[in-house]
Amino acid sequence: MFFANVYGGSRVMYEAACQPVNSTNLPTCNTDQRSFKAYFSRFLGLTSLMLPETRDTITKYLTDSANAAAGTCVGGTDGHTCGLAWTNGSYWDGYWGLGEQMSALEVIVNLRVHDKPGPLTASDPGTSKGNPAAGFAQNNFDALPLMLHQKDRAGAGVITAIIGVSIIGCGVWLLL
Numbered sequence: 001m002f003f004a005n006v007y008g009g010s011r012v013m014y015e016a017a018c019q020p021v022n023s024t025n026l027p028t029c030n031t032d033q034r035s036f037k038a039y040f041s042r043f044l045g046l047t048s049l050m051l052p053e054t055r056d057t058i059t060k061y062l063t064d065s066a067n068a069a070a071g072t073c074v075g076g077t078d079g080h081t082c083g084l085a086w087t088n089g090s091y092w093d094g095y096w097g098l099g100e101q102m103s104a105l106e107v108i109v110n111l112r113v114h115d116k117p118g119p120l121t122a123s124d125p126g127t128s129k130g131n132p133a134a135g136f137a138q139n140n141f142d143a144l145p146l147m148l149h150q151k152d153r154a155g156a157g158v159i160t161a162i163i164g165v166s167i168i169g170c171g172v173w174l175l176l
Contacts, residue, residue, distance in 0.1 A: 003061060004087045010064035012087050013037055013107065019085045034084060034099030038106040041065070045110030049118040062111055069104040 003011040015036050018029035041062065048058040065086060072083035075092025082104035084095035 003065075006068070006087050007089065010068065011061055012068040013040065013061070013065040014085070014087050019087065031097070031099065034095075034097060035102050036099075037065075037086075037103035038099070041103065041106040041110050045113035049113055055114070059111070062107060066108045066111055069107050073104055 002014055002016055004014050006012045015029060015033055017033050044058050044062060048055045068086035068090075069082060071090030072086055072092055073080055074090070075081045075083055075094065076096055081092065081096045082100045083091075083093040084100050085093045
């Protein structure tokens with residue numbers, strides 16, 4: 001993931017495999033790569049929460065990218081479909097899909113990441129407590145160890161034998 005200098009000195013996010021900067025070449029990326037800007041935007045937002053000294057730098061990058069992404073959300077039959085190339089100005093490039101929509105949504109939403117408090121811990125001011133019973137105490141019964149009898153072991157042995165014979169039989173059948 002990179003940031004390209006574009007119009008007005010903005011630094012806009014782009015995926016190098018998907019969109020050569022200031023080019024109209026066809027994307028050379030796969031379906032997954034078209035959503036990588038979404039994940040990167042989310043991680044940048046969380047980084048600015050966890051490492052406050054990066055907030056101003058990251059917010060600038062996300063703001064520039066969000067403005068560029070919003071400018072591409074003018075396409076499709078509904079007039080709201082977002083495009084893949086954010087560095088080419090405010091127009092829809094004709095590429096659409098889940099990855100493009102996710103990327104535009106994440107970069108815009110992560111501008112609001114500082115509106116709510118960040119991740120909480122046990123000391124500041126989180127209130128989560130562990131439950132070693134894993135919820136059993138709430139159901140008013142205690143988790144007891146299984147009591148296996150001889151007939152249980154025999155049944156498990158029969159089932160294991162049937163599955164083993166089936167696997168061996170299938171292997172022999174495939175070889176013949």
